[in-house]
Amino acid sequence: MKKITLYQFHEWDGGERHIPKDICFESIEEANLFLGKNKFDVFQKRKFTVFDSFEEYQQSKSEELKKSALAKLTDLEKKALGLF
Numbered sequence: 527m528k529k530i531t532l533y534q535f536h537e538w539d540g541g542e543r544h545i546p547k548d549i550c551f552e553s554i555e556e557a558n559l560f561l562g563k564n565k566f567d568v569f570q571k572r573k574f575t576v577f578d579s580f581e582e583y584q585q586s587k588s589e590e591l592k593k594s595a596l597a598k599l600t601d602l603e604k605k606a607l608g609l610f
Contacts, residue, residue, distance in 0.1 A: 527586065528576045533557040538566035
């Protein structure tokens, strides 16, 4: 599994919208060098998780469920379960 953070170019359409484009950079500094004359064009930070297999995806979901369930327990409940 890989976690990737990119800055994706969003071009202003002249109205109310920014249209996402396929242009991406790894750093905001490089992204800012790309911005042209249109001061309304922007880059948005995007985070992606790339899984090697479907099995790895399922395993990550079960880990997230465990973390979520543990976060809901009080300290007393954690101690009773032997987690402390």
